[in-house]
Amino acid sequence: MTTPAQGWDAVYAADVPAPWDIGRPQPAFVSLADRGLLRGRVLDAGCGSGEQTLLAAARDADATGVDISPRAIGQARRKAAERGLEARFEVADALSLGGLGLTFDTVIDSGLFHVFDDHDRVTYVTSLASALQSGGSCYLMCFSDRQPAGFGPRRVSQDELRTAFSDGWTVIDIAAEAFEINPRFGSTAAQAWLATIRRT
Secondary structure (H helix, E strand, C coil): CCCHHHHHHHHHHCCCCCCCCCCCCCHHHHHHHHCCCCCCEEEEECCCCCHHHHHHHHCCCEEEEEECCHHHHHHHHHHHHHHCCCCEEEECCHHHHHHHCCCEEEEEEECCHHHCCHHHHHHHHHHHHHHEEEEEEEEEEEEECCCCCCCCCCCECHHHHHHHCCCCEEEEEEEEEEEECCHHHCCCEEEEEEEEEEEC
16 A cells, blocks of 8 residues: 555656646745745745745745655755755654644645645644644645636635634635646646634
C-alpha cells in the first residue's frame, strides 16, 4: 500500500510540474507579504517546493516550511540555496505539527486544507492549533465551491471553513481569490477562498 509520503513524492518526481507548482509564490500570498502580514515566526504547512516559505523568508520572516514529501523538501532546500535565502525546511506530517516542538506567530496554507477528508480535516485544524500561538494568524487558501466541478481537488464552502475553525479560532475574513495554475494543465487559474483566521 502506498503511503501518503510516497504518493506525494511521486507527484514531485514527475517530469511535468504539479498544477500548483508555478515556479513562484501565489499572488494572494505576495499581497499578504506586501501588507507586512507574513511576519515573525512563519510556518508554511504543506509547503511543497517552498515558494510561499521563501517569499516569507525574503521579507525577513523566520520561515519554516514542512511537507510530508521528502522530494518536495529537497526541491525547496535547493531553491533556498540557489536564491541565497535563509529558511528551514523539514519533512513532517501536517496532521501532527505539535511534533515539531515549535510555536509560530503566523501559519500559511496554500492548497493543503482541501486535500483532507472530513476526519483528517478535524485532525489538521487541531494540529494547526498546536503550532500557532494564541493570537497568531492563519492565512489559508483553498479551492472554492465557486469553481466548477471537474479538474482539481475537493471544493470547499465558506460554511465548511467557518465550521472547521469554530472552536478556539476566530474567522476574521473569507475573501474570493484565485490560485494560479501551471498553464501546462490547460488553465491558468482556479477559484479559491482566502481565509484569515486568528487563534484565540
